[in-house]
Amino acid sequence: KQFYQEKIEKLKRGDELQAGVIKLVKVYIAMKRKLSVGDKMAGRHGNKGVIAKIVPEEDMPFLPDGTPVEIVLNPLGVPSRMNIGQLLETHLGWAGKVLGLHFSSPVFDGAREEQIKDLLRQADARLREQGLPPMVNVMGKTILYDGLTGEPFDEPVTVGYIYMMKLLHLVDDKIHARAxxxxxxxxxxxxxxxxxxxxxxxxxxxxxxxxxxxxxxxxxxxxxxxxxxxxxxxxxxxxxxxxxxxxxxxxxxxxxxxxxxxxxxxxxxxxxxxxxx
Incomplete structure (x- = not known):
């Protein structure tokens, strides 16, 4: 008991000061940092990566109704790492947004492919009922338009809603030079x-x-x-x-x-x- 009491007392006292130091004052400052090129972000499926480019909103690819996308991910990050969950999350996110629903998709008992397709069909039907243009098809893809030229891209693109998190690996902390x-x-x-x-x-x-x-x-x-x-x-x-x-x-x-x-x-x-x- 005495041993643990000493440890607790040491924690309460805080840092052991160096010889000759009477008092040590520590000041912690919180900062807000805007995202910049080189900062690291990640989704919920190990799909991490660094920001390659930040462009004005009007230059981003946009949906048929004119809504610009917020982030563009490289499709080459899917087959090599085989984390298909990020695509399924994208589809479910789109269906949930249109239908006004929240989904719980546990790790080993998540939504099945047919369930996701059915929800996308329901989302498509909901948009048609409201007289809005159908956008994302049953495969979760839509035609995107180039924000610079206004021309449609050659192939349909997967579009939806996902969680993206900012990691602590910020480029301002990593920049370094040596002679x-x-x-x-x-x-x-x-x-x-x-x-x-x-x-x-x-x-x-x-x-x-x-x-x-x-x-x-x-x-x-x-x-x-x-x-x-x-x-x-x-x-x-x-x-x-x-x-x-x-x-x-x-x-x-x-x-x-x-x-x-x-x-x-x-x-x-x-x-x-x-x-x-």
Whole structure:
């Protein structure tokens, strides 16, 4: 009991102050942030993504009755992740809006395909009864019109109502730049992350992209002088200062680490330079 009492007392007291600090004042400020390009949003089906573009309302695609859509999602995000729930939610949302109903669709006992189709039929019939133009068909699609030209798009588009949530990954908090900063002691590569004042990771897929473009010199620079070629880092700096732009890359430190690993496995591996051949 005494042990837990001490813990509770510690929580009540708050932070343990550093030596020499008499009083610590913390001020928390709440901010309102408008959505901007690069902010992250997500639906209820793991369908997360970043905002690619924000356009004026009059430039958004619009329905046959002139109503502009509020958000456009990339259809390529559906087949690869196989989260079809987002489409069903879109259809149910449309039917619920037209019919004035709220639906509860539990995870393992949600609305069936036929039920959704039936509700879309009812929604279509309701609009016709009210003398309004029919918009979304039984498949949950409608013809959208380009907000810039006013021309209809070639194919019908799925339209409806969904929940979209703003995530905490805001671009204003993520923006980061680095010149010269800390390096990892083992690999000699720049550290990762904004908190460590690290570099931007250039991963496998990014390397493949530059290979596909044939950008050999850019790739060479990224994988040597801008990363873990210790000697090359110094040489390129000296060259820039002296106005000499002939750069010869050295051996990346990560290759040396790999060799040490193999030698640790009792494999006799040595690097032969061009001169030794």
């Amino acid at each position: 010269i900063g800390p390096y990892s002691l083992i690999t000699q590569q720049p550290l990762g992350g904004k908190a460590q004042f690290g570099g931007q990771r250039f991963g496998e897929m990014e390397v493949w992209a530059l290979e596909a473009y044939g950008a050999a010199y850019t790739l060479q620079e990224l994988l040597t002088a801008k990363s873990d070629d210790v000697a090359g880092r110094s040489r390129i700096y000296e060259g820039i200062v002296n106005g000499n732009y002939d750069f010869e890359p050295g051996v990346p430190e990560s290759f040396s680490v790999l060799m040490r690993e193999l030698q640790g496995l009792c494999l006799d591996v040595e690097l032969l330079t061009g001169k030794e051949e």
